[in-house]
């Protein structure tokens with residue numbers, strides 16, 4: 001198996017890769033967009049093992065950056081200081097900050113531009129060319145009578161006491177739930193429209209924005225089966241709020257703006273020390289991976305196939321519908337025919353009147369799952385952390401309790417202290 005050691009490539013110094021494939025895995029009429037995306041490792045010298053993840057560095061949508069520059073009245077050439085050094089505002093908004101979701105800190109920072117209630121009104125210079133304060137800021141605080149029109153010439157008031165944006169700011173900063181709800185559905189375009197009276201210097205504009213972070217993806221290939229490439233199974237995040245269609249920063253980038261063989265994309269390896277195949281190939285493996293959680297199990301099956309491992313493989317997969325989301329069906333069928341995939345249970349949650357989830361099928365097969373576990377089998381889970389992984393965890397405990405004839409407390413300890421911590425044969429890759 002290839003190793004990932006001694007690589008010069010990292011999140012800070014990513015390798016520039018190109019895609020060799022990028023296609024939708026869903027069947028016609030599916031309500032999801034899940035893509036199979038293949039990166040070429042070229043002459044990078046990058047290696048990996050089944051179970052590792054790939055880091056991808058996204059670029060913010062150019063149209064969002066242009067809209068933001070226009071809304072803020074900037075050319076994009078203004079110089080700004082960032083954690084990575086000085087660059088143009090356009091560069092900062094494209095590659096250094098997350099412009100698709102407004103940050104709490106950025107909203108809180110607006111406080112320095114909001115009216116105070118003791119007769120002192122914060123005002124701004126209307127034109128940026130008139131910035132003249134000692135700290136370079138375009139906003140000054142001026143002690144006046146508090147009357148609406150009592151402002152020095154050359155300045156304009158940005159908020160009156162009844163300004164709705166002041167009310168909004170007060171509400172957001174005094175109610176954490178309101179703040180959470182607000183930032184969950186808005187990017188800076190929405191927020192600039194809500195606070196349209198405020199003007200910024202280029203530096204003020206980026207201060208408080210979240211720094212751009214790479215995103216990790218569980219690798220869906222074995223390096224021995226797919227030499228020189230890394231395969232991913234990527235669920236594209238799309239949703240609509242405030243009459244605008246939106247996409248996840250990285251998944252939107254990969255889906256909408258990365259052309260096969262043409263677009264340079266920064267990547268790096270994120271090796272795992274824990275989510276690994278058993279050392280002894282004769283060990284049985286139970287893998288639970290609904291949705292994009294199937295990714296590392298395709299890698300495991302490729303690796304176990306190529307190793308000629310004698311242990312049995314059991315995959316629990318599921319998603320909305322059999323016609324829309326039966327990812328990698330041909331490969332799975334081939335593995336079944338060749339006896340690599342011994343058991344394959346499929347849970348379709350939106351094909352019938354009742355939801356069928358992977359844990360329902362686990363429960364039905366409880367006796368046999370216990371049998372594999374009692375024989376030293378490994379148990380893997382990949383995919384949604386907040387709901388699926390929790391329910392699968394509880395179902396595993398229930399199975400051990402019922403079929404291993406343990407009290408619920410003993411079964412919990414058997415799973416959490418034994419399989420998970422001590423024996424390290426209950427392994428999770430959840431997000």
Ligand SMILES: Cc1cc2nc3c(=O)[nH]c(=O)nc-3n(C[C@H](O)[C@H](O)[C@H](O)COP(=O)(O)OP(=O)(O)OC[C@H]3O[C@@H](n4cnc5c(N)ncnc54)[C@H](O)[C@@H]3O)c2cc1C
Nearest residue numbers: 215216217218233234235239248249250251252292295431
């Ligand atoms: C170890 C690890 C492995 C992973 N493996 C995979 C994998 O194999 N495949 C995979 O697809 N992903 C995987 N992920 C998740 C992946 O890293 C990204 O989080 C995911 O692709 C979303 O990134 P994004 O930049 O497109 O979305 P972001 O721009 O980060 O947007 C996600 C955010 O969008 C908002 N959002 C999303 N949906 C909605 C909605 N319906 N309504 C309102 N807001 C919404 C939320 O704020 C959410 O936090 C993995 C994560 C980890 C940590």
Ligand SMILES: NC(=O)c1ccc[n+]([C@@H]2O[C@H](COP(=O)([O-])OP(=O)(O)OC[C@H]3O[C@@H](n4cnc5c(N)ncnc54)[C@H](OP(=O)(O)O)[C@@H]3O)[C@@H](O)[C@H]2O)c1
Nearest residue numbers: 235290291292293318319320349357358384387388391431
């Ligand atoms: N961090 C991020 O920004 C990000 C981005 C993308 C995905 N994710 C996470 O990754 C997960 C994977 O997304 P995905 O599109 O691959 O698949 P998914 O949303 O996990 O859906 C896969 C299957 O799991 C089912 N499911 C829902 N709740 C479940 C539960 N409690 N127990 C078992 N199964 C359950 C779904 O059914 P129903 O939908 O019919 O209920 C569907 O059939 C997402 O759920 C999300 O939480 C996170």
